[in-house]
Every structure is written in structure tokens, then in C-alpha cells.
Amino acid sequence: MSSAATEIHANPAKSRSSFFRKVNYYSAFSVIRWPFLLALGFGYLAFGYLQETYYSPGIDNRFDVSTRFEFVMRHWGYVLLWFFIWIIIFALFVNLVAWAWFLLNHSRIKSQLQLEFGKGRQAVAGNVLAAIGVPGIIRPLFGVVKTRIEFEGMTVSSEIVLNDNMRAKGKFWRTGISGRRFLPLKDRREYHITEIQFFFQDMFRMLSLPALVPVSRSMYTVPPQMPLREVKADPNKTEEQDIRIPTPKRIEGEYVNYKDFEPGDDVRRIVWKIYARTRQLVVRIPEVTDPYASHIYLYASFYHGFPQGRREAFDAELLNLYKDQVRNLYESLLPSGLEVRVIPDQDASTNFSVEESEKPIYYISTADWQNQRDLKQFVDKKNAGVVCISSLVPVADVEQMLMDLPSNVTLILVRVSDVFRKHRILKFRDLFFQHKTSDMDGVKRAWLISGFRRRIIKNEKQLSTLIKKMNATGMTV
Amino acid sequence: MRARRKITFPLLLLHLLFLAAPTLLVMYVVIRQINQSYTFIEPGDFWQVASFGIGMVVAYIMYLYRARFFITFGVLLFIEWTIYKSIAFLPGEFDVFFTSIRFWYFSSVFTTSWLIGFGLARWRYFPVMLAALLLTLTMALRADTQFAHNSMTEFMEYGYRTLLPILAYVLYMVFMAESLRDLLEVSAGKVLRLSGRLVLFLVVMLSVFIGVSEYLEPPTKPFEAIFGGGAPDSSGGEGGVDTSSMMKKNPNDGKHSMKDYAQMKNNLGSGGNKLLFCAYLPNFLGPDSIPNPLYFTSYYLTYYDTAHERFERDSMMPSNDLFCPEPVSIPLFKTFTDTSVIRKGRGDKMRRTVSCDIYYKELSTRDFVSPSTAFSCQPITVEEEFRKEFPFAVKTKSYISELNSAYFVYNSDNPSIKAFQEIRFKELRKVKNYDKLDKEFLDYYTTNPKGPLFDSIAALAKEIGADAKTPIDKVLAVRDYFLSKDEFGEPKFVYSLQVGKADDPNIANARMLRTFLFKERKGYCTYYAGSTLFMLRSMGVPVRFVCGFLTEDRASKNKGWYWFYSNQGHAWVQVYFPGYGWLDFDTTVSNTDQRDAPRPDGTPPLQPPRAWLVVNGVAAEDADTVKKQIKIKVTKGIFYDKDFLLPKEMEFAFDAAQAKVVDEKGPRSLKEAHKGDSILVIAYDDASKRVPRPTPGVTPEQQVMRADQPVIADEIHLEPIAELKKPETQKKKPLPTSFSWWTLLWGGLGLLAFLLLLFFLIPTICYLWYRSKARNSKTPKEKAYWIYRYSMFTFNQLGILRDETETPLEYAREKIDKTFQCNFEAFMRVYLKVKYANLPPDNYDEEVMAVYLPAFAKPVFAKYKFHKLLAKFLNVSLTHRFLKRPREEKNQ
Structure with a gap:
């Protein structure tokens, strides 16, 4: 009796109470499945119908050829009944053998269990290929072993059928069975796997014998890569003095940009207009303020300035969008040749020991909305090269920040109200064919009429106006 | 986190191949059965199945790719309605009617297939539903229609041809639908593996089925006798005679069965004049009521088995119109009918129904004889004074042909009979050929075995029938050949029982026929009938071999009464004439033994009046011998x-x-009738009594309830069902083992229930086991360990688990003791000390354990209501969770 897998986020349109969540969760462990109940039910109804219609108790129908049904039922009913009974006993027996074998070898199987997502423990959010390999397991004859991955919070994946054989090289006999399936892990975050649920199902899927293997593994999904965009950003931070990167920089004031010609100066830099007027050889000074500035500090704020409410599904989607843009921003800055550092505004997860180069992406992937550290506390005006904010940040905070920030700091505003911007346009085909539905359809509909969305849009407008008004360097994405 | 399935093109092909195609095959079986059960305007199986297939496949593909059901189905209905209405504009009133009915039928098939395609594509468990539906439908159709004849073989055929394919489909669909559902990607390897599994699965299913049908004896075995012969005899038979005949019935009633009288040669010996039965056949000719006898048929031989060199009964013969119940198995006055044999007799010209009363004397009461084509049998009572001679009687009904009078069949030189027979021949000359006869039927009844002998018979037939144009002329040519005389004026063929070897079978085989036809030209009825069959078949005339009794009218006093002696057992042929059905022809040359020997006709039994009421019930109280009443x-x-x-x-x-x-x-x-006895009461329709007349339009039930009481009874039979029970009890004896199928059924279900119960009792069993270990451990160290395991198991089952961040003592203090106040922390201190300090428990520790253990369970369980506790202790998964990590626990 399988149950629908639980959504990873509470869905406003389909929100289920904890009770139903639990019922769904535990119903998966039901030994008796629908085919068994349906077979019994339909069998009973069919027999009842025939009995009611064609058989009159008390009358010896066997002597009336025109209603010889009783005989047919008695003969073939007998043969078929026993046939079904033996088949079911056989199916149950082979299933029990495989199940018992699994339980007896539980420890060994647990230690050898293979579980991979995408590149192992990291995958791009979306449809993630999950692969499970179980050495030393027996599949019931004609039956099947299915698994479900349980994530923390009683969230389980769809069934992954172990219908591939694992074979050692050059060996004919299989050493185990494996299966894989794309799982929709759309949230960019860490997933903690607490358990692998095994279900041994017989050939008719009538009975499902459960077995649990607790595991403690984690994986994380990263935002997908998007086409890079041009982002203008100045390095404002020097970490090591041995790197000199002459980067042009605008400086205000008259003659500030010129100096007298000295031997060694590039003659091409002589300003002939000044020589014509004053007969003095002056050269244009390269626009370098800090010849040793080598790093761009990307301050990506996950500050959520709106009051808390029952909108986890919206927040999760907004977060996904924001993370995508932050990753894109980070990667867009990389080609500049400067070192780009993503400054966290929250404690970074330490569940994974990732390589240094992957740390920014890991941080972006695992960050969450926070309301503890606003822009004022977060953005360091001396170091900031690029500041990325979402439209969930209050206008006042941004205004305050802009007033403090040097003018060369780039401000990126991510318009999270565009989270569901791809609205489907009804086509003629839709009259006859259902379009591909998504778990997010309900969220999308709720989003369209949500007051939260209106408040965000209003905030975005104010932020855009403010950025223009303050003449800040920046862009809106 | 629901992953979606993507239906790729290869996956679609697999679905069509493994789901849609088998469904179509099964629907072919069902549609064919529907067509056999109901009459439509010749729609043709192929076109129906094609229509069904197109509808199902189109719908299946559309709905697999998420077509909207209500809109698309609405469009379909609209199109069908529009076409239906447009048909009205076609020219010709009859054509419109005909076309509209056909369209209605085809559109119904198409719409049904559309719905099935939709169900298969969209509903996961639809195959289970469809399979149950089809199984019910086929059984209902079967129950609605009549079986062709009374043979057990036909039930078996029905099972094998209809039920088994559907059953196989049920299992296949449940297996395959789920297997395909689990197949998310298609690769050559996966398809091969799936096909391999499927083949193996079918082999296993077939093995189990064969095992079940071979080793289990169905409860219907006793009924086989009721439904008569037709089941192939595996014993090989005796003397090469028809082995699938009534011999199988093994008449142990001390009477003669048809087996004996199929042995035409032997029954003319010492026991040749035994009276087997007499019959009253109210079939008369003309206004003078001249008795018009009919041959009495027992069974047909339609197939010559060249492997065993003998004629065989064949239950598979096309249009099997043989009616052969076991009369003694039918309760008194119960009418056992099968009117489908009338249809299968394929003849309605010059036919009518006659009834016949047959009084059994030496003939086995399990044998049924009657003029063809019989369709009804009702055991009746015999007047008491005749019961000794005729212990059993039946009333039969037959749909006879007026062209089947025995006077038409006899080979006689009597000019008046010859002239009379010309009437028949003239009528039958209207049949010019068999062009309009369906091929299967014609082929079956005109097929001769291959071989030089049969070629020579065919050559002879060709020579004999060179001038014969019509079927009847061909029949007469053969008959005349046997009756013809040689150049010396001597008959070419003579009747003789002294032919062949002593161990020759009684029904002549091909070897014997060769000697008969081409050498000795001496033989008895089976030689003539067999030769006639081969000759007529070689000329393209459908014919079959009949075993039964020659009827001779010797009754000068009692018109319509016929007496049958053992040497009247006879064989002749029936020839099929389209429209007229099967007609008797006898080509045996004159047989004085059989026809002309004077027989002492006895006194016919008095026919009892018709019974108006027969009831079978239980005595409500002891019979009232004073009032002479019984309730x-x-x-x-x-x-x-x-x-x-x-x-x-x-x-x-x-x-x-x-x-x-x-x-x-x-x-x-009467005083012997006691309360609770099973009693059968018969009340005759006697002019001297006031009995209710049957009223049309009123159910028999209402009429019976209205009848005046007390009803005057004529016969009271005590324990009348005893005889019926006999076959069943006899059958039960030879069962090789003592178990019955009910025992097996309940045993199987019981085993299943026991396994399930055991499964859910695992937590309780574990709990009791841990508790027992905790109580009975001998050393304090062991005791500490087992008390710990016992406690932890209990907490695990109650769902109170220790977090990884918690220390055991924190867990004991914060989670357990705060909730249950069971002093778990104190015990844990002892346990941890024993475990890690490697010190034996001191007296204090032992005292802690001694206090902790008895007081543990009560406060813990007291916190839960019973149903919650029960639910937790039925949860096997929690137990499994606990049992799978014993090492972790030990290492704490």
C-alpha cells in the first residue's frame, strides 16, 4: 500500500496536517498492498454478483442445463481458487525468503550500501540522479525490491526500484542489485539522509515486507549554472602585497590626474593639449588608487526583512531564486581575474569538507534566509566590492548602507518577485491535453494572489527608485 | 518528493506490446464468446476485434500522453452520435436499419475499448479490475447460455478455452503492469531481462496450474457421471471398442449397460433375448394411428482413430447435439433439459417434439436412450405392481424428424414400405448439394483417414455412386450396393455374426472392413455402418455412425409400446441434410435375428398420473398416525x-x-416417519382430487403457497436423497489421502494468517524474550546487560529514542525518568559501571537492579492507553530498527 511521497516543503495549496503526513509515512510500511485488497474486493464482488444472479440456493441447478452455472463455479472455481492460493503462497514464500535473508545479513548489507547523488554527494538542484547499490541482497523470484530514501523530517523520496544487477568483473553471477532514479530535489540546500527503507514485494505486488537501514549521510544541491553576465566591480581589498593589479579607477578633481613628465614615462601618455597651452610636458597618471587591491569581496546578504508568516513554500522558492542569482553573480565576477570572496552573513554549514575552490558555492547552496544580521551589521564599507541584496531587504536599510558605502561599490538587487515569472500561456492543445503539472502549480497560484508578493513588488520599486536617486553603481537582476 | 515518469517512445512500444496486445488477445476470446452467446447482425470476429484494437490503442496512447478525458470522450461520443444520425439519410429503409444497428454495435465496441484504453493508461490498478470484470463477464455469459451437451469434456473445454486465457491474463496483467511501471528507462538489456522473467513466470504459473489440476480432485468429480460421457478414457478400453463411451460409467448396478449392447456380435448369444427396457412412444401415422416407431439412439461415433484403429466418440464434433444425462442421478420428477441440442441438431424442417416413457428393466439406469434428438429427461414413478419388473422409468422429450420413421429406415422388400420410403427420398432429393453448409462442419463429417484402404473404399464408392447426383441418391446407391445381388442372383452381402477372429473388436475396424468389403462380404451391423460411413464421406456426404437400438413394432395390442431386447442393439448411420438435420439410414442387409424373431411382448406398465406437486423437505414432527397426517x-x-x-x-x-x-x-x-427425517412427497394430478390447476402468469411459488392444506399425498418416500448421495460417498472413498479440499483451503489460509500474526507478534515476542533474559540471567554482569537491553527495547518500542548528542545518563535522566519515574538513571549508572569499569557489580548495584527490574514495566506502561500501547507493540519496523544495531548499543 504505497503512499504518495511527502513534499519536501509544506505546500500552501496542498498543506497536510501532521496527522496525514504521519499516516502517509506509516502507510508505506503496510504489509498488505492495494492489489491484494483489490483482488479480494473485486473477487468478492464478482462472485457475489454471479452468485446473486445465477445461483439459487436450494435448487439443484446441476439438473437444469440452462443454469449449469453452479457446476462451472464449483469445478473451475475450485481449480482456480487453489491455483490462486498456491500461487500466492509461492509468491509469499519466495518473498519471505528474500526478506529473511536481508534481515539476517542486515549488518553486512548496511556496511556495503552504496548511495550516490549526482557527483557523489553533490548535485545540481532539480532532478537529481540518485543511485543505490545493495551488494549481497536477494531479490524475490519474479518480485522486486524497492527502496525509498528517508530524509530528515519524515520526508521520503519516490520509490527507487532495484532492478539492475551488480556484477563483479568477469563474473556471471550478480553480487547485488542496484537501481537509480531522478529525484526532484529542487531546493538548493543540504539534505540529510536518515534511513533507507527497503520493501520486498512479491510478483503480484500484493504483499510488501519492509526493512529499514538507518544511515547517516548528507548531500547538498547547488544552484544550476546560468549564462554569465557582465558585472562591473572594483577590488577594494588587499590581502597580499605581492600582487599588483593596475586597475583604472575614477578619481574626482582638476589636475589630479596629471604629473610632470619624467624620464621613463610613456611618451604616449603626454597630454599635448596642456603642452600646447603651457609648454609643460605632463603625462596622464594611470588611474590607480590602490595598486595592490587584489580581491573582490562579494557581500551577498540573505537578510529577510519581512515579518515572519506561514509562507515557507514562498520563502523556499525565493531563496532558490536568490541563490541562483548569487551563484551567477559570483561566477560572473570570476573571469575578471581577481579573486572573488563570498562573505557569509551567517554561520556556514560545516557538514561537508569541501575544497577551497568549492567553498563559495557550498556556502551559497547551504545558506538560508536570516533576520539576525542586517546590511548595516553585515556589509563592511572598506572591503565591499559588490553587495548583493534581495528585494526582501527594507528600503531604509539599503538607503543607510548606500550613504555609507563608497561610490565604487557595486550594488546588485535581485528581484525575487520574479520567482514565478514563467507563467504558462494557454494554448489550443491544452483544451485536449493536460499540460505537464508540477508540484509548484499550487504555490504559483497562491503566489499570484498573495499579499506578500504585492509587498515585495512594492519594496522592489522603492529600492529601484532609491538606487537611481542615490546614483549608486549597481544593477538589478 | 514525487518523481515523475516520462513515457518515451520505446517505453510506449513496450506498453503496447506487453499490455495492449495481450488485452486485445483476451478481448478476442471474450468477443468470440459474446458472439456465440448473442446474435448480432453478422459483425464478424475480425472486424470487432480490429475495431476494439484501434479504439483501445488510440485511447491508450492519447491518455498516456495526458489527454483530457471528459473533453476527448465527449468529442468521441459526439462524432458517434453525428454519424449515427447521418445514417438516417441513407437510401433504403432496410439498409438504414441494418447499417444503423451495425454502427451502433461497432460504436459500442469502440467506445468500450476506448474506456479500457483510458483505464489501462491512467489507473494503476485497472488491470486487476479489468481482469475481474472479464472473468465475471465470461462466467456470466457461460451461465446465461447453455452448454452444447452434457459432457464433462465441455466444461473442461470451456475452462481451457475461455477461463484459462482470462485467468492467465489476470496474473499476467498484474505481474506485467507492475513490472512495466517499475521500468523507467528502456534498454535492450532490460527488455531482454523482462522478457526472460516473463517466460519464466509463465512457466511457473503453468506448472502450478498443472500441479493443481492434476493432484487436486475437484468436488465436481461425482457430477461427471451426471453429465455423461465425452471425457476421454485413459484406460485404453477393451477390445478396441469406443472407449469414451458410457463404459466409463462403470455401471455397478448389476444391469446391462450400453457397453454390452455396443458389442453387437456378442449380445446375440445366450443372453440375446433379455428384455432391456420398454418404451411408450406416442408417435403415430395418419388418422388410423398406425404406430410410427423410431430408432432409439444412444451415442454417435464420428471420428476414426487410425492410431488405435477404432471409431471414437468425439465431444469436439461440430454442433454436438448429443444429449446423454445419467438418468438415475436426476431426482424424481426433476426435469433435466438442454434445448441447445435442438439448435445444434441443425434441422427444423418436418420436425416436432414427441415425448417418450422409458421403463428400465435390464438396461443400466445410468444409460440414456431415446429417439434423436433428445433434449429432456425426467425420472418418473412406476406403478407399484410394475416396480419389481421395471424399477426405474424416465419421461424423455425428443425433437424428432418425420423423415426418421423406422419404416423409412428399414431395408425391406415389402412394396408398401418401399413405396412409403419413396416419399422420404423424394423430399430429400430437394437437397442438391452441400454448397451452403459451413466448411468446418462439412469437412469434419466428410473427412476420411488417409491410406490405401480408404482410397480403395473411395474408389469403390466412386464406382457405386457414379450416377448419383444428389446426396440422397448417393446414400441410396450405397444402400443398394449392399442389397444388390450378384450375377448368380445371390445377395452380394450377407448378414453374419460369424466373421473375423474371436478377439476382433465388436465395432469393425478398417482392417475388418477391408475383409468385409473386398473379400468375405459377410458381417453384422457395424460392418455395414462403418463401410457406409467411409463410402459416403468419400463422396462428400456428411455422415456419422450411430449406436443404439433398432425399434421393431411388434405390439399388436398396445399401440405405441415397444419392447427392446438385448439383440436389438444396433448400429446404423445418420446422414446430414441441410434443413432436415440428421436422418437415420440403415444399410445393414436383412437380419432375421434382429427383426423377425418373435418376441413375447409383456404387459406394459400402467402409466402413473402426472404429479402436480413434488416436495422434498424435512418432517416438522413425528407423523400423526391417528389423523394420518404429516407436516x-x-x-x-x-x-x-x-x-x-x-x-x-x-x-x-x-x-x-x-x-x-x-x-x-x-x-x-407412516409411523416410521419421524421428526427431522428427510422426506419426499408426491401428489398426483388425479381427477378424483381437488388440485390447483397451473395458472399462467402466476409463479409456481405463489400457486404452491395458495394450495389448500392438507394436500393429499400419494407417495411418501423416506430418505429419498440417499440414492443421490451414493456417488459422492463412493467417490470420496478412493481419495488417496485423508485431506479434503476444504482442509487444504483453510489450511492455506490458516498458514497465511498464522504467518501474518507471527509477523505482527514479533515485537511482543522480542519483549517477552528480553524480559525473560533479564529475569533469568545468572551472573550480575549478564543481568545488567539484559536489563539494559530489556529497558532499551521497551523504550524503543514506545518511540523514546536517544539522540546522538545525548549521553546515556542524560537520556536516562531527562527523557526517561522525567516521564516515567522508573529510576532508570540509577540503573544506568550501575550498567555503565559494569560495562566500562570492568568491575563486577557490588551489593549496592545488585540491590539497584533487584529493585529496578520488577518496578520497571508498571509505571512505563501506565503512561499509555491500551490501544496506543497495542499499536506500538504491533509496530514491527520499530523492533527492526532496534534489532539491527545491537553492536552500537553494546558499545555505549
Whole structure:
């Protein structure tokens, strides 16, 4: 009796109470499945119908050829009944053998269990290929072993059928069975796997014998890569003095940009207009303020300035969008040749020991909305090269920040109200064919009429106006 | 986190191949059965299946790719409605009607297939539903229609041809639908593996089925006798005679069975003049009521088995119109009918129904004989004074042909008979050929085996029938050949029982026929019938071999009464004439032994009046011998030959003053009828009594309930069902083992239930085991360990688990003791000390354990309501969770 897998986020349109969540969760462990109940039910109804219609108790129908049904039922009913009974006993027996074998070898199987997502423990959010390999397991004859991955919070994946054989090289006999399936892990975050649920199902899927293997593994999904965009950003931070990167920089004031010609100066830099007027050889000074500035500090704020409410599904989607843009921003800055550092505004997860180069992406992937550290506390005006904010940040905070920030700091505003911007346009085909539905359809509909969305849009407008008004360097994405 | 399935093109092909195609095959079986059961305007199986297939596949593909059901189905209905309405504009009133009916039928098939395609594509468990539906439908169709004849073989055929394919489909669909559902990607390897599994699966299913049908004896075995022969005899038979005949019935009633009288040669010896039965056949000719006898048929031989060199009965013969119940197995006055044999007789010209009363003397009461084509059999009572001679009697009904009079069949030189026969021949000359006969039927009844002998018979037939154009002329040519004389004026063929070897089979085989036809030209009826069959078949005339009794009218005193002696067992042929059906022809040359020997016709038994009421019930109380009354609780019975079933049990009072009380041993007195006895009461329709007349339009039940009481009973049979029970009890004896199928059924279900119960009792068993270990551990160290395991198991089952961040003592203090106040922390200190300090428990520790253990369970369980506790202790997964990490626990 399988149950629908639980959504990873509470869905406003389909929100289920904890009770139903639990019922769904535990119903998966039901030994008796629908085919068994349906077979019994339909069998009973069919027999009842025939009995009611064609058989009159008390009358010896066997002597009336025109209603010889009783005989047919008695003969073939007998043969078929026993046939079904033996088949079911056989199916149950082979299933029990495989199940018992699994339980007896539980420890060994647990230690050898293979579980991979995408590149192992990291995958791009979306449809993630999950692969499970179980050495030393027996599949019931004609039956099947299915698994479900349980994530923390009683969230389980769809069934992954172990219908591939694992074979050692050059060996004919299989050493185990494996299966894989794309799982929709759309949230960019860490997933903690607490358990692998095994279900041994017989050939008719009538009975499902459960077995649990607790595991403690984690994986994380990263935002997908998007086409890079041009982002203008100045390095404002020097970490090591041995790197000199002459980067042009605008400086205000008259003659500030010129100096007298000295031997060694590039003659091409002589300003002939000044020589014509004053007969003095002056050269244009390269626009370098800090010849040793080598790093761009990307301050990506996950500050959520709106009051808390029952909108986890919206927040999760907004977060996904924001993370995508932050990753894109980070990667867009990389080609500049400067070192780009993503400054966290929250404690970074330490569940994974990732390589240094992957740390920014890991941080972006695992960050969450926070309301503890606003822009004022977060953005360091001396170091900031690029500041990325979402439209969930209050206008006042941004205004305050802009007033403090040097003018060369780039401000990126991510318009999270565009989270569901791809609205489907009804086509003629839709009259006859259902379009591909998504778990997010309900969220999308709720989003369209949500007051939260209106408040965000209003905030975005104010932020855009403010950025223009303050003449800040920046862009809106 | 629901992952979606993507239907790729290869996956679609697999679905069509493994789901849609088998469904189509099964629907072919069902549609064919529907066509056999109901009459439509010749739609043709192929076109229906094609229409069904197109509808199902189109719908299946559309709905697999998420077409909207209501809109698309609405469009389909609209198109069908529009076409249906447009048909009205076609020219020709009849054409419109014909076309519209055909369209209606085809559109119904198409719409049904559309819905099935939709179900298969969209509903996961639809195959289970569809399979149950089809199984029910086929059984309902079968129950609605009549079986062709009474053979067990036909039931088996029905099972193998209809039920088994559907059953196989049920299992296949459940197996394959789920397997395909689990297949998310298609690769050559996966398809091969799936196909391999499927083949293996079918082999296993077939093995189990064969095992079940071979080793389990169905409860219907006793009924095989009722439904007569037709089941192939595996014993090989005796003497090469028809082995699938009534011989199988093994008549142990000390009487002669048809087996004996199929041995035409032997029955003319010392026992040749035994009276087997007499019959009253009210079939008369003309206004003078001249008795018009008919040959009495027992069975047909239609197939020559060259491997065993013998004629065979074949239950598979096309249009099997043989009616052969076992008369003794039918309750008194119960009418056993099968009108489908009339249709299968394929003849309605010059036919009518006659009834015939047959009084059994030496003939086995398990054998059925009657003029062809019989369709009804009703055991009747015999007047008491005749019961000794004729212990059993039946009333039969036959749909006879007026062209089948024995006078038409006899080979006689009597000019008046010859002239009479010309009437028949003239009528039958209207049949010019068999061009319009369906091929299967014609081929079956005109096929001869291959071989030089049969070629030579065919050559002879060709020579004999060179001038014969019509079928009847061909038949007459053969007959005349046997009756012809040689150049010396001597008959070419003579009747003789002294032919062949002593061990030759009684029904002549091909070798014997060769000697008969081409050498000795001497033989008895089976030689003539066999030769005629091969010759006529070689000329393209459908013919079959008939075993039965030659009827001779010797009754000068009692018109319509015929007496059958053992040497009247006879063989002849029936030839099929389109429209007229099967007609008897006898080509045996004159047989004085059989026809002309004077027989002493006895006194015919008095025919009892018709019974108006027959009830079978239980005595409500002891018979009242003073009033001569008996009260019987009745639910069922027969009212003027019609069954009735009362809505509830009723008490009927019977006046037994004039009734004859009998049981199977003989006459009894009324006082022997006691409360609870099974009693059968018969009340005759006698002019001297006031009995209700059958009223048209009123159910027999209502009429019976309205009948005046007490009803005057004529016969009271005590324990009348004893005889019926005999076959069953006899059958039960030879069972090789003592188990019955009910035992097996309940055993199987019990085993299943036991396994399930055991499964859910695992937590409780574990709990008791841990508790027992904790209580009975001998050393303090062991005791500490087992108490720990016992406690932890209990907490695990209650769902109170230790977090990884918690220390055992924190867990004990914060989670356990705060909730249950069971002093778990104190115990844990002892346990941890024993475990890690490697010190034996001191007296204090032992005291802690001694106090902790008995007081542990009560406060813990007291916190839960019973149903919650029960639910937790039925949860096997929690137990499994606990059991799978014993090492972790030990390492704490």
C-alpha cells in the first residue's frame, strides 16, 4: 500500500496536517498492498454478483442445463481458487525468503550500501540522479525490491526500484542489485539522509515486507549554472602585497590626474593639449588608487526583512531564486581575474569538507534566509566590492548602507518577485491535453494572489527608485 | 518528493506490446464468446476485434500522453452520435436499419475499448479490475447460455478455452503492469531481462496450474457421471471398442449397460433375448394411428482413430447435439433439459417434439436412450405392481424428424414400405448439394483417414455412386450396393455374426472392413455402418455412425409400446441434410435375428398420473398416525414439472391416508416417519382430487403457497436423497489421502494468517524474550546487560529514542525518568559501571537492579492507553530498527 511521497516543503495549496503526513509515512510500511485488497474486493464482488444472479440456493441447478452455472463455479472455481492460493503462497514464500535473508545479513548489507547523488554527494538542484547499490541482497523470484530514501523530517523520496544487477568483473553471477532514479530535489540546500527503507514485494505486488537501514549521510544541491553576465566591480581589498593589479579607477578633481613628465614615462601618455597651452610636458597618471587591491569581496546578504508568516513554500522558492542569482553573480565576477570572496552573513554549514575552490558555492547552496544580521551589521564599507541584496531587504536599510558605502561599490538587487515569472500561456492543445503539472502549480497560484508578493513588488520599486536617486553603481537582476 | 515518469517512445512500444496486445488477445476470446452467446447482425470476429484494437490503442496512447478525458470522450461520443444520425439519410429503409444497428454495435465496441484504453493508461490498478470484470463477464455469459451437451469434456473445454486465457491474463496483467511501471528507462538489456522473467513466470504459473489440476480432485468429480460421457478414457478400453463411451460409467448396478449392447456380435448369444427396457412412444401415422416407431439412439461415433484403429466418440464434433444425462442421478420428477441440442441438431424442417416413457428393466439406469434428438429427461414413478419388473422409468422429450420413421429406415422388400420410403427420398432429393453448409462442419463429417484402404473404399464408392447426383441418391446407391445381388442372383452381402477372429473388436475396424468389403462380404451391423460411413464421406456426404437400438413394432395390442431386447442393439448411420438435420439410414442387409424373431411382448406398465406437486423437505414432527397426517417443512419442490423455491421455509400438512410410504428398501408405514427425517412427497394430478390447476402468469411459488392444506399425498418416500448421495460417498472413498479440499483451503489460509500474526507478534515476542533474559540471567554482569537491553527495547518500542548528542545518563535522566519515574538513571549508572569499569557489580548495584527490574514495566506502561500501547507493540519496523544495531548499543 504505497503512499504518495511527502513534499519536501509544506505546500500552501496542498498543506497536510501532521496527522496525514504521519499516516502517509506509516502507510508505506503496510504489509498488505492495494492489489491484494483489490483482488479480494473485486473477487468478492464478482462472485457475489454471479452468485446473486445465477445461483439459487436450494435448487439443484446441476439438473437444469440452462443454469449449469453452479457446476462451472464449483469445478473451475475450485481449480482456480487453489491455483490462486498456491500461487500466492509461492509468491509469499519466495518473498519471505528474500526478506529473511536481508534481515539476517542486515549488518553486512548496511556496511556495503552504496548511495550516490549526482557527483557523489553533490548535485545540481532539480532532478537529481540518485543511485543505490545493495551488494549481497536477494531479490524475490519474479518480485522486486524497492527502496525509498528517508530524509530528515519524515520526508521520503519516490520509490527507487532495484532492478539492475551488480556484477563483479568477469563474473556471471550478480553480487547485488542496484537501481537509480531522478529525484526532484529542487531546493538548493543540504539534505540529510536518515534511513533507507527497503520493501520486498512479491510478483503480484500484493504483499510488501519492509526493512529499514538507518544511515547517516548528507548531500547538498547547488544552484544550476546560468549564462554569465557582465558585472562591473572594483577590488577594494588587499590581502597580499605581492600582487599588483593596475586597475583604472575614477578619481574626482582638476589636475589630479596629471604629473610632470619624467624620464621613463610613456611618451604616449603626454597630454599635448596642456603642452600646447603651457609648454609643460605632463603625462596622464594611470588611474590607480590602490595598486595592490587584489580581491573582490562579494557581500551577498540573505537578510529577510519581512515579518515572519506561514509562507515557507514562498520563502523556499525565493531563496532558490536568490541563490541562483548569487551563484551567477559570483561566477560572473570570476573571469575578471581577481579573486572573488563570498562573505557569509551567517554561520556556514560545516557538514561537508569541501575544497577551497568549492567553498563559495557550498556556502551559497547551504545558506538560508536570516533576520539576525542586517546590511548595516553585515556589509563592511572598506572591503565591499559588490553587495548583493534581495528585494526582501527594507528600503531604509539599503538607503543607510548606500550613504555609507563608497561610490565604487557595486550594488546588485535581485528581484525575487520574479520567482514565478514563467507563467504558462494557454494554448489550443491544452483544451485536449493536460499540460505537464508540477508540484509548484499550487504555490504559483497562491503566489499570484498573495499579499506578500504585492509587498515585495512594492519594496522592489522603492529600492529601484532609491538606487537611481542615490546614483549608486549597481544593477538589478 | 514525487518523481515523475516520462513515457518515451520505446517505453510506449513496450506498453503496447506487453499490455495492449495481450488485452486485445483476451478481448478476442471474450468477443468470440459474446458472439456465440448473442446474435448480432453478422459483425464478424475480425472486424470487432480490429475495431476494439484501434479504439483501445488510440485511447491508450492519447491518455498516456495526458489527454483530457471528459473533453476527448465527449468529442468521441459526439462524432458517434453525428454519424449515427447521418445514417438516417441513407437510401433504403432496410439498409438504414441494418447499417444503423451495425454502427451502433461497432460504436459500442469502440467506445468500450476506448474506456479500457483510458483505464489501462491512467489507473494503476485497472488491470486487476479489468481482469475481474472479464472473468465475471465470461462466467456470466457461460451461465446465461447453455452448454452444447452434457459432457464433462465441455466444461473442461470451456475452462481451457475461455477461463484459462482470462485467468492467465489476470496474473499476467498484474505481474506485467507492475513490472512495466517499475521500468523507467528502456534498454535492450532490460527488455531482454523482462522478457526472460516473463517466460519464466509463465512457466511457473503453468506448472502450478498443472500441479493443481492434476493432484487436486475437484468436488465436481461425482457430477461427471451426471453429465455423461465425452471425457476421454485413459484406460485404453477393451477390445478396441469406443472407449469414451458410457463404459466409463462403470455401471455397478448389476444391469446391462450400453457397453454390452455396443458389442453387437456378442449380445446375440445366450443372453440375446433379455428384455432391456420398454418404451411408450406416442408417435403415430395418419388418422388410423398406425404406430410410427423410431430408432432409439444412444451415442454417435464420428471420428476414426487410425492410431488405435477404432471409431471414437468425439465431444469436439461440430454442433454436438448429443444429449446423454445419467438418468438415475436426476431426482424424481426433476426435469433435466438442454434445448441447445435442438439448435445444434441443425434441422427444423418436418420436425416436432414427441415425448417418450422409458421403463428400465435390464438396461443400466445410468444409460440414456431415446429417439434423436433428445433434449429432456425426467425420472418418473412406476406403478407399484410394475416396480419389481421395471424399477426405474424416465419421461424423455425428443425433437424428432418425420423423415426418421423406422419404416423409412428399414431395408425391406415389402412394396408398401418401399413405396412409403419413396416419399422420404423424394423430399430429400430437394437437397442438391452441400454448397451452403459451413466448411468446418462439412469437412469434419466428410473427412476420411488417409491410406490405401480408404482410397480403395473411395474408389469403390466412386464406382457405386457414379450416377448419383444428389446426396440422397448417393446414400441410396450405397444402400443398394449392399442389397444388390450378384450375377448368380445371390445377395452380394450377407448378414453374419460369424466373421473375423474371436478377439476382433465388436465395432469393425478398417482392417475388418477391408475383409468385409473386398473379400468375405459377410458381417453384422457395424460392418455395414462403418463401410457406409467411409463410402459416403468419400463422396462428400456428411455422415456419422450411430449406436443404439433398432425399434421393431411388434405390439399388436398396445399401440405405441415397444419392447427392446438385448439383440436389438444396433448400429446404423445418420446422414446430414441441410434443413432436415440428421436422418437415420440403415444399410445393414436383412437380419432375421434382429427383426423377425418373435418376441413375447409383456404387459406394459400402467402409466402413473402426472404429479402436480413434488416436495422434498424435512418432517416438522413425528407423523400423526391417528389423523394420518404429516407436516413437512418445505422450501423447494416441483409444481407441474416446474421448479419452485419458496422465499422462506413453509410448513405443509399432507394427508397420508392413501399414500404409499416407502424407503429405498421397500414399503414402510407412516409411523416410521419421524421428526427431522428427510422426506419426499408426491401428489398426483388425479381427477378424483381437488388440485390447483397451473395458472399462467402466476409463479409456481405463489400457486404452491395458495394450495389448500392438507394436500393429499400419494407417495411418501423416506430418505429419498440417499440414492443421490451414493456417488459422492463412493467417490470420496478412493481419495488417496485423508485431506479434503476444504482442509487444504483453510489450511492455506490458516498458514497465511498464522504467518501474518507471527509477523505482527514479533515485537511482543522480542519483549517477552528480553524480559525473560533479564529475569533469568545468572551472573550480575549478564543481568545488567539484559536489563539494559530489556529497558532499551521497551523504550524503543514506545518511540523514546536517544539522540546522538545525548549521553546515556542524560537520556536516562531527562527523557526517561522525567516521564516515567522508573529510576532508570540509577540503573544506568550501575550498567555503565559494569560495562566500562570492568568491575563486577557490588551489593549496592545488585540491590539497584533487584529493585529496578520488577518496578520497571508498571509505571512505563501506565503512561499509555491500551490501544496506543497495542499499536506500538504491533509496530514491527520499530523492533527492526532496534534489532539491527545491537553492536552500537553494546558499545555505549
